[in-house]
Amino acid sequence: EVQLQASGGRLVQAGGSLRLACVTAGFVIDNHAIGWFRQAPGKEREGVSCISVSDGSRWYSDSVKDRSTITRDTAKNTAWLEMNSLKPEDTATYYCAADLLGRVCPIRQAEYDYWGQGTRVTVSS
Numbered sequence: 831e832v833q834l835q836a837s838g839g840r841l842v843q844a845g846g847s848l849r850l851a852c853v854t855a856g857f858v859i860d861n862h863a864i865g866w867f868r869q870a871p872g873k874e875r876e877g878v879s880c881i882s883v884s885d886g887s888r889w890y891s892d893s894v895k896d897r898s899t900i901t902r903d904t905a906k907n908t909a910w911l912e913m914n915s916l917k918p919e920d921t922a923t924y925y926c927a928a929d930l931l932g933r934v935c936p937i938r939q940a941e942y943d944y945w946g947q948g949t950r951v952t953v954s955s
Contacts, residue, residue, distance in 0.1 A: 839949030852926030868922035880935035
């Protein structure tokens with residue numbers, strides 16, 4: 831059974847850093863694209879980052895580019911999203927998703943096959 835679980839969200843001061851984990855099961859992570867999304871209260875879910883099967887098609891939204899890094903850890907079957915220089919506008923629940931078709935990033939969120947439950951990130955001023 832395919833499962834994803836996002837974790838690592840916490841309260842952090844503006845300017846700080848965090849590392850979110852997406853622990854997966856039921857598939858080989860290197861054969862699937864992984865996407866990160868976030869949803870703030872009262873707003874629609876938006877794409878944050880994506881990593882393709884090749885690891886050469888990483889994508890970042892304009893709001894997080896140059897201060898975020900998405901990676902895979904095959905041994906732990908986990909994908910990571912590292913974010914630096916956090917801003918209050920980064921406050922949201924963050925979700926990871928898997929595209930079992932192995933599309934090349936960026937990938938529309940409607941095309942992802944499985945979603946994790948999300949982890950909450952709060953950035954204080």
